[in-house]
Amino acid sequence: xxxxxxxxxxxxxxxxxxxxxxxxxxxxxxxxxxVEEAIEKIGELKPDLIxxxxxxxxxxxxxxxxxLESVPEVIFSTAYDEYALKAxxxxxLDYLVxxxxxQRLAGAxxxxxxxxxxxxxxxxxxxxxxxxxxxxxVFVKDGESCWFVQLSEIRLFEVSGNYTTxxxxxxxxxxxxxxxxxxxxxxxxxxxxxxxxxxxxLKWIERIEPWFSGSLRIYLKGxxxxxxxxRQTLKFKELMSF
Amino acid sequence: MLTSFLAMVMFLPVIPSLVLGLITILLxxxxxxxxxxxxxxxxxxxxKVPKLVPxxxxxxxMQGLIMSxxxxxxxxxxxxxxxxxxxxIIDALIGIPKMDGIDEETLAKIRAASMNxxxxxxxxxxxxSFVSSFAIYFMSWSAIYFAYQxxxxxxxxxIERWKLSTSVKDAELNALKAQINPHFIFNSLNxxxxxxxxxxxxxxxxxxxxxxxxxxSIQFDxxxxxxLEKELEVVRDYLNLEAIQLEERLNxxxxxxxxxxxxxxxxxxxxxxxxxxxxxAINNLPSxxxxxxEAKLNHDCAMIYVKNTGQMKVNGSKxxxxxxxxxxxxxxRLRLLYGxxxxxxxxxxxxxxxxxxxxxxMN
Numbered sequence: 103x104x105x106x107x108x109x110x111x112x113x114x115x116x117x118x119x120x121x122x123x124x125x126x127x128x129x130x131x132x133x134x135x136x137v138e139e140a141i142e143k144i145g146e147l148k149p150d151l152i153x154x155x156x157x158x159x160x161x162x163x164x165x166x167x168x169x170l171e172s173v174p175e176v177i178f179s180t181a182y183d184e185y186a187l188k189a190x191x192x193x194x195l196d197y198l199v200x201x202x203x204x205q206r207l208a209g210a211x212x213x214x215x216x217x218x219x220x221x222x223x224x225x226x227x228x229x230x231x232x233x234x235x236x237x238x239x240v241f242v243k244d245g246e247s248c249w250f251v252q253l254s255e256i257r258l259f260e261v262s263g264n265y266t267t268x269x270x271x272x273x274x275x276x277x278x279x280x281x282x283x284x285x286x287x288x289x290x291x292x293x294x295x296x297x298x299x300x301x302x303x304l305k306w307i308e309r310i311e312p313w314f315s316g317s318l319r320i321y322l323k324g325x326x327x328x329x330x331x332x333r334q335t336l337k338f339k340e341l342m343s344f
Numbered sequence: 345m346l347t348s349f350l351a352m353v354m355f356l357p358v359i360p361s362l363v364l365g366l367i368t369i370l371l372x373x374x375x376x377x378x379x380x381x382x383x384x385x386x387x388x389x390x391x392k393v394p395k396l397v398p399x400x401x402x403x404x405x406m407q408g409l410i411m412s413x414x415x416x417x418x419x420x421x422x423x424x425x426x427x428x429x430x431x432x433i434i435d436a437l438i439g440i441p442k443m444d445g446i447d448e449e450t451l452a453k454i455r456a457a458s459m460n461x462x463x464x465x466x467x468x469x470x471x472x473s474f475v476s477s478f479a480i481y482f483m484s485w486s487a488i489y490f491a492y493q494x495x496x497x498x499x500x501x502x503i504e505r506w507k508l509s510t511s512v513k514d515a516e517l518n519a520l521k522a523q524i525n526p527h528f529i530f531n532s533l534n535x536x537x538x539x540x541x542x543x544x545x546x547x548x549x550x551x552x553x554x555x556x557x558x559x560x561s562i563q564f565d566x567x568x569x570x571x572l573e574k575e576l577e578v579v580r581d582y583l584n585l586e587a588i589q590l591e592e593r594l595n596x597x598x599x600x601x602x603x604x605x606x607x608x609x610x611x612x613x614x615x616x617x618x619x620x621x622x623x624x625a626i627n628n629l630p631s632x633x634x635x636x637x638e639a640k641l642n643h644d645c646a647m648i649y650v651k652n653t654g655q656m657k658v659n660g661s662k663x664x665x666x667x668x669x670x671x672x673x674x675x676x677r678l679r680l681l682y683g684x685x686x687x688x689x690x691x692x693x694x695x696x697x698x699x700x701x702x703x704x705x706m707n
Binding site: 110111112113114116117120136138157159160181182199200201202 | 526527528529530531533534535537538539541542588589590591627628629630
């Protein structure tokens with residue numbers, strides 16, 4: 103696992119490096135002392151895993167994740183901040199409190215290792231384009247709440263003003279990216295632009311009905327009803343036929 | 345007033361005596377009002393009781409005298425007017441009841457005898473009794489007035505004392521929050537753990553600093569004031585620990601005049617300022633900055649400066665709020681302990697430094 107360590111304190115970075123020495127599957131490729139440096143290193147080194155301190159000068163660890171398009175696996179490290187960690191309600195996440203206990207670290211590392219191995223297997227099956235696939239995860243923050251969401255869990259992207267609403271589980275948080283940008287980044291084998299307002303995940307379709315003047319209505323498993331524009335209906339049929 | 349009123353009723357018909365009574369009451373109110381103004385101007389309520397009593401006594405006599413003279417003038421005036429229209433009033437005044445079957449000659453004799461009884465000494469006694477009866481009223485008025493003032497003052501002092509103790513408690517609480525700030529503690533411990541491998545000597549020092557800091561923040565509520573020297577020890581411990589976290593991002597120096605070290609200051613005042621400098625300035629500067637703590641003695645006051653790299657954001661009135669509770673609390677504590685003679689200001693010193701200034705008066 104290519105691993106990046108992000109912490110503003112040099113001593114803290116050294117400490118985690120010393121602790122990680124004993125793990126053969128962890129390969130530390132770099133370290134960063136602040137968010138700007140981390141973004142640069144992540145773009146350059148493409149780590150599988152980052153150890154991320156939450157409180158850092160200027161921008162926080164959450165700010166870093168918000169700026170990333172696709173988020174590697176993250177193990178948070180924090181001196182003490184219950185409040186920030188409570189923000190995560192959706193999926194269990196791994197975090198370590200400093201000073202780090204070796205056994206907890208081992209647990210977190212092995213969990214992440216399994217997850218990454220699985221992901222790599224699935225990726226070998228894909229064609230290796232640089233688009234976001236269903237195995238990629240994104241970081242979504244909406245007000246007080248945060249989520250790591252796998253793209254496979256997302257049913258629908260929908261325009262709301264200058265933002266885009268993301269539908270997954272029972273949540274509908276908003277993100278700042280535009281629908282056009284998302285369309286250009288998302289893998290078009292899975293994600294389909296149904297009309298001007300919506301991009302749907304084909305894996306979440308429950309049933310399809312013919313609608314007025316040759317268009318289609320799609321019912322998603324989450325209960326949403328999507329009207330496919332006439333132009334996109336043609337594309338959709340093309341996509342679905344052999 | 346009541347006695348003189350009764351006396352008048354003896355001699356006068358009802359309506360004039362009522363009018364006279366009313367006039368006396370008004371005069372009394374007027375005189376006591378002027379007296380109150382005088383008392384306020386001379387600030388008598390600040391006086392201690394033994395000093396106040398003779399003054400109040402004399403003042404009451406004076407007021408009684410003025411009151412008597414004015415009342416007598418009024419009475420003589422009214423009697424004059426009434427006597428002009430009805431001479432028999434004079435008889436009533438000198439105590440001759442209306443009698444039938446007495447000829448003019450006998451009546452004249454009785455009048456002469458009656459007038460003779462109004463000797464000089466009797467008139468004096470009459471006047472004195474007038475003065476003293478009024479004086480007693482004024483004295484009781486003063487007693488009530490000053491009792492009320494004292495009550496009010498003790499209540500105010502109680503409130504001030506209470507405010508001081510809460511603000512000290514607040515400061516303690518904030519200091520505890522800041523130092524036993526778990527984030528700070530655990531970061532320090534984590535750093536020390538790393539230092540154990542890299543520089544064990546420094547790790548040992550750091551443990552001592554952390555211990556001293558914790559000790560002070562647990563104990564400091566026991567003193568209302570500490571010497572600057574002691575306060576700065578804590579500040580040094582704190583900066584030492586922050587320096588292992590911030591490393592080259594934090595530079596600091598102390599410029600303390602020898603004679604300023606012994607001055608007594610409220611605890612945590614300098615510490616709060618230094619913490620603020622770290623939290624609001626150095627922490628947010630990716631390349632770090634400098635903190636300079638200075639103290640010197642002027643002829644009547646001590647000046648403490650905490651200067652740091654950074655700029656205070658000036659957006660209208662919000663500047664004050666941005667400095668945080670710590671500073672507001674310190675200001676309030678200084679005000680309660682020293683009044684207007686002490687102050688605390690935070691302002692931009694130049695384009696890249698902020699300076700917090702504390703002025704503490706020396707007795």
